[in-house]
Amino acid sequence: MSKNKLYYLLAGLVALALIVSACGGTPTPTTEPTEAAPAVDTAATDAAMEAAHAAETQAAGEAMHAAETQTAADAAATEAAAPKLGSPEFPITMAIAPSATTDELIASGNTIADLLSQETGLTIKAVIPTNYKAMIEAMCSGNAQVGWLPPFGYLVAHETKAKDAAGNEVTCADVAFVTLRNGLDHYATQYIARAADGYTAGTDLSALKQFEGKKPCWTDQFSASGYVIPASLLAQEGVKAKTAAFVQGHPTVVRAVYAGGICDFGATFVDARTNSAIQTDLPDVNEKVIVVYQTENIIPNDTLGYAYDLSPELRDQISAAMEKIAGTEAGADAMKKLYSIDGLQATDDTFFDEFRVLLAASGIDVAALVR
Numbered sequence: 001m002s003k004n005k006l007y008y009l010l011a012g013l014v015a016l017a018l019i020v021s022a023c024g025g026t027p028t029p030t031t032e033p034t035e036a037a038p039a040v041d042t043a044a045t046d047a048a049m050e051a052a053h054a055a056e057t058q059a060a061g062e063a064m065h066a067a068e069t070q071t072a073a074d075a076a077a078t079e080a081a082a083p084k085l086g087s088p089e090f091p092i093t094m095a096i097a098p099s100a101t102t103d104e105l106i107a108s109g110n111t112i113a114d115l116l117s118q119e120t121g122l123t124i125k126a127v128i129p130t131n132y133k134a135m136i137e138a139m140c141s142g143n144a145q146v147g148w149l150p151p152f153g154y155l156v157a158h159e160t161k162a163k164d165a166a167g168n169e170v171t172c173a174d175v176a177f178v179t180l181r182n183g184l185d186h187y188a189t190q191y192i193a194r195a196a197d198g199y200t201a202g203t204d205l206s207a208l209k210q211f212e213g214k215k216p217c218w219t220d221q222f223s224a225s226g227y228v229i230p231a232s233l234l235a236q237e238g239v240k241a242k243t244a245a246f247v248q249g250h251p252t253v254v255r256a257v258y259a260g261g262i263c264d265f266g267a268t269f270v271d272a273r274t275n276s277a278i279q280t281d282l283p284d285v286n287e288k289v290i291v292v293y294q295t296e297n298i299i300p301n302d303t304l305g306y307a308y309d310l311s312p313e314l315r316d317q318i319s320a321a322m323e324k325i326a327g328t329e330a331g332a333d334a335m336k337k338l339y340s341i342d343g344l345q346a347t348d349d350t351f352f353d354e355f356r357v358l359l360a361a362s363g364i365d366v367a368a369l370v371r
Helices: 003-024 042-081 102-120 132-141 151-159 205-211 224-236 250-259 276-281 312-326 329-339 349-361 366-370
Strands: 092-096 124-127 146-148 161-163 169-171 173-180 189-194 216-218 265-269 289-294 303-307 343-346
Touching (some): 102 329, 132 146, 132 151, 151 303, 151 349, 151 366, 173 312, 205 289, 224 265, 250 276
Parallel strands (some): 092 146
Antiparallel strands (some): 161 169, 189 289
C-alpha cells in the first residue's frame, strides 16, 4: 500500500472515532461540591477519652471492692452462724476405752461428762467406742476431742499423724494426765486360768510354759495388759499358743475363762476378777479362776488426753475442771467406778519413754505399726 493511501485510511478511522464518541459515549457524572469537615480539637478528644477511661476503671475497682467486701462479710456471717465446739449443737465428745462392761462405763462416763459441763459451761457428752481401734480413729478424725486412752492405744494415737487447720502435720493425740490406782501410776498384767484344768501358780516366766499349745483369750489388739505385753512375753519364752479369741474387755476375759470352752487361759490387768459385776455374778471366781503368773508394775496406767484439733484454751479449761471434780465426792466416786481411779497426775509424752523401751525390747515398734 502507498503512503498516501495509508495516510487517508488512518485519517478516516480517527474521524469515525470522533463521531462515535460524540453520539454514544457515556456522559461523565458530575460531582456535588462537598462541604469541608470542621477542624477536630484532638487535645480535647484525648482528654475526654482519658476521663471516660478513668471513670470506667474507678467504677470497676469500686465494684470489685464491693464484691470482695460482701464475700468477706458472707464468710464472717457463715463462721458466726456455725455452732461452736462445746455448744449444745456441737458438743465436745469424750471417748472412753471399752475395757469394762459398757453399762458400767457409760454410767460413770456420763456422770463425769455432766460434772465437766457444769464446771466449764461447755456441753460434753460421753461415748463408748466399739473397740480401742475405733477410739483411736475417732481421736484422729475429729469425732472425739477428749479420750480416756489405754497406754498402748495412746502411743499408737500419738504416733499417728493428722493435719491441723493450717495444714501442718501433727500427732493425733497428746496426753494430759495419767490415772492413779492405789497411788501408783503403773500397773501389772496377769495370766489367769481355770484351777480345775490343773494349772499352777508360778513366780517367774517359766510358769508360762504351761500354756504351750493352749488357746488364749485376749481383750483387744491395742490393750497393753490384755494382749500386747502378755503375747510378747509368751513369744520371749518360746511358748506357741493356739489362735487367740479377742473378746473385748477385761471382765469378759474373766467370764470366758471361768465358763471354759472358749479359751484355756487369758490375760487381764491386776486384778480384773475384783470387778463389782464379776463379784456379784461369779462369787466363787477367785477360787475357780487362779492367777498363774503376774508381772511387775511395768505398764503405765490409763491416760486422759486430747485430740489434735482441740484448742489450747479448751484443753486448759477442761484440765482445770477435771482436777477440780476429781477432788469432789461425786467426781471421785465416778472415776473409781470408771477405771478404779483414785487420782490424776499431770504428765506429758516423756512419761512413756520407758514403756517404749520395754516394747522395743519385746520387738514392738509402735511407729512402724502406724506407717
